Amino acid sequence: MENEFQHLVEIEIETNQVFAGKLLDVRRDRVRLPDGNECCREYIRHQGAAVVIAQRNDGRILFVRQHRYPLRRTFLELPAGKIDPGENILETARRELLEESGFLASDWRHLGVMHPCVGYSNERIEIFFARGLSGGAEQKLDQNEFLDVLSLTLDEALLAIRNGKITDAKTVTGLFWAEKVIVAGW
Amino acid sequence: MENEFQHLVEIEIETNQVFAGKLLDVRRDRVRLPDGNECCREYIRHQGAAVVIAQRNDGRILFVRQHRYPLRRTFLELPAGKIDPGENILETARRELLEESGFLASDWRHLGVMHPCVGYSNERIEIFFARGLSGGAEQKLDQNEFLDVLSLTLDEALLAIRNGKITDAKTVTGLFWAEKVIVAGW
Numbered sequence: 589m590e591n592e593f594q595h596l597v598e599i600e601i602e603t604n605q606v607f608a609g610k611l612l613d614v615r616r617d618r619v620r621l622p623d624g625n626e627c628c629r630e631y632i633r634h635q636g637a638a639v640v641i642a643q644r645n646d647g648r649i650l651f652v653r654q655h656r657y658p659l660r661r662t663f664l665e666l667p668a669g670k671i672d673p674g675e676n677i678l679e680t681a682r683r684e685l686l687e688e689s690g691f692l693a694s695d696w697r698h699l700g701v702m703h704p705c706v707g708y709s710n711e712r713i714e715i716f717f718a719r720g721l722s723g724g725a726e727q728k729l730d731q732n733e734f735l736d737v738l739s740l741t742l743d744e745a746l747l748a749i750r751n752g753k754i755t756d757a758k759t760v761t762g763l764f765w766a767e768k769v770i771v772a773g774w
Numbered sequence: 775m776e777n778e779f780q781h782l783v784e785i786e787i788e789t790n791q792v793f794a795g796k797l798l799d800v801r802r803d804r805v806r807l808p809d810g811n812e813c814c815r816e817y818i819r820h821q822g823a824a825v826v827i828a829q830r831n832d833g834r835i836l837f838v839r840q841h842r843y844p845l846r847r848t849f850l851e852l853p854a855g856k857i858d859p860g861e862n863i864l865e866t867a868r869r870e871l872l873e874e875s876g877f878l879a880s881d882w883r884h885l886g887v888m889h890p891c892v893g894y895s896n897e898r899i900e901i902f903f904a905r906g907l908s909g910g911a912e913q914k915l916d917q918n919e920f921l922d923v924l925s926l927t928l929d930e931a932l933l934a935i936r937n938g939k940i941t942d943a944k945t946v947t948g949l950f951w952a953e954k955v956i957v958a959g960w
Contacts, residue, residue, distance in 0.1 A: 593848045596841040596920050607793040607800055611816040612894060614793055614800055619843055627918045630795040631844035632818070632894065655782040656892040657805055658817035662779045663892050700935075704943040705891040706842040706849050708798060708818065713943075732813045734782050749886075749950070750960055757890045757899075757943040764935070764950040774936055 595622055598629070606630075634711035638681040639668035639702075639758050641766045642693060642718040648739035649766065650689050650721075651759075655734065664738075664754050666762045668713065681716040687728045689737045694720030699769065702761045713758050715765055742770055781808055784815070792816075820897035824867040825854035825888075825944050827952045828879060828904040834925035835952065836875050836907075837945075841920065850924075850940050852948045854899065867902040873914045875923045880906030885955065888947045899944050901951055928956055 599620040607614035613633040621627050642650040655662045669684035671677060678696060685691055699715040729735065740748065745763050748754040754763070768774040785806040793800035799819040807813050828836040841848045855870035857863060864882060871877055885901040915921065926934065931949050934940040940949070954960040 593839065593841070593922075596839065596848055596922065598841050598843045600843075600846075606795065609792070609800075609802060609816040610814060612800065614795075614798065616795060617843070621918060622841075622920045625918070628796060629843040630797040653779065653782065655779065655784050655808075656889075657784045657786075657803070657815040658894060658896040659889060659892060659898075660786075662782055663889070665892070700938055701941055702943045702946060703842075703845060703849070703941050705895065705897075706845060706851070706942050708844060708895075709891065710844040710846075711891075712845075712941075732807060732811070734808045736779075736782065746954075750954070752886055755887055755889050755898075756892050757888045757947045760888060760950055761943045761946040764946055768932075768936070 597622060598627075601626065630708065632705075632709040632711070634709050635673070636671045636677075636712045636714070637668055638671065638677055638684060638714045638716060639666050639762050640681050640685045640716050640718050641666060641699075641762050641769075642685055642689065642691060642721060643766075643770070644721050644739060648741055649745060650685075650691065651738050651740055651745075652688050653736040653738065663756050664748065665756045665759045668758060677714045678716070681714070681718070685718060686723075687730070688735060690724050690726045690728070691721045692723045693718035694722070699765045702758065704758055715762055717766070717769055742767060783808060784813075787812065816894065818891075818895040818897070820895050821859070822857045822863075822898045822900070823854055824857065824863055824870060824900045824902060825852050825948050826867050826871045826902050826904050827852060827885075827948050827955075828871055828875065828877060828907060829952075829956070830907050830925060834927055835931060836871075836877065837924050837926055837931075838874050839922040839924065849942050849945075850934065851942045851945045854944060863900045864902070867900070867904070871904060872909075873916070874921060876910045876912045876914070877907045878909045879904035880908070885951045888944060890944055901948055903952070903955055928952060
């Protein structure tokens with residue numbers, strides 16, 4: 589498929605790590621542009637993540653509220669987290685749901701993938717739909733992680749997007765999928 | 775509103791620029807966690823962006839296909855771009871639509887905002903809906919920018935999400951809004 593888009597493709601000449609943090613791996617690569625010129629591209633190398641639409645037996649969807657330091661405010665988000673090295677993506681989804689919400693789920697479906705930040709990160713987020721929830725006793729948060737768990741009906745969540753109370757793009761993208769699965773039967 | 779979430783809030787102690795690239799401003803800040811401990815947070819400082827759902831008079835929506843070097847492949851996206859220093863967000867939206875697609879629009883509506891990457895970037899993307907299109911003659915691309923312009927019906931775009939052909943989160947989020955505006959009358 590990519591063959592028909594050769595006139596757009598940029599080719600790596602050389603990759604350079606310009607910052608190696610605890611969280612961020614920042615690259616500045618030399619690339620060959622479609623017109624033959626050379627240029628630099630700066631971006632984050634990311635291990636990927638999974639996000640979970642977890643629907644309780646009463647139909648409500650689980651959310652977490654978390655302070656996001658880069659934006660200096662809290663956000664209402666679907667449970668999500670990074671893929672550990674060598675970890676299967678379903679295992680990531682199960683682990684993050686359990687760690688963040690305390691819930692287990694018996695019924696898992698992989699819906700698709702999204703790319704949150706194509707301009708300056710290679711992150712992908714795998715989208716899972718989980719039902720058959722049990723537990724909900726206790727979070728097992730990472731050190732330095734603080735969050736509240738809550739639930740919303742699908743209609744409440746869609747209204748929260750309309751009202752600007754949900755703006756996190758992985759959460760809006762997840763709720764797009766949730767509505768299509770729950771209401772439209774995708 | 776944030777007062778009720780004080781138990782989640784992280785406070786800046788000190789901000790440090792750890793990489794200053796042509797594109798990326800990378801920070802590593804010392805922060806005070808809700809439990810009183812100290813910790814580091816790494817993130818990108820970003821000037822913000824605008825994305826445009828531009829609907830032609832025949833109902834079709836404009837898209838661009840662009841190679842995204844961080845992921846080494848092309849993506850189907852809504853037209854979008856960064857806010858220039860001091861620029862009004864509507865002006866950004868008008869400018870990016872014109873530069874990327876060659877189209878002007880007479881009828882503009884601001885729908886909301888999204889945050890593509892709350893974990894490691896402070897980027898916000900303002901969402902605009904544009905109608906009354908005219909022109910479409912010629913792109914005015916930035917140097918080192920290469921992209922194709924195309925159009926899809928709303929149904930074709932939703933099907934492309936379902937089939938995994940649209941995965942860019944700002945584009946899925948934009949199409950969530952587009953469907954709500956066009957079909958549900960938001």
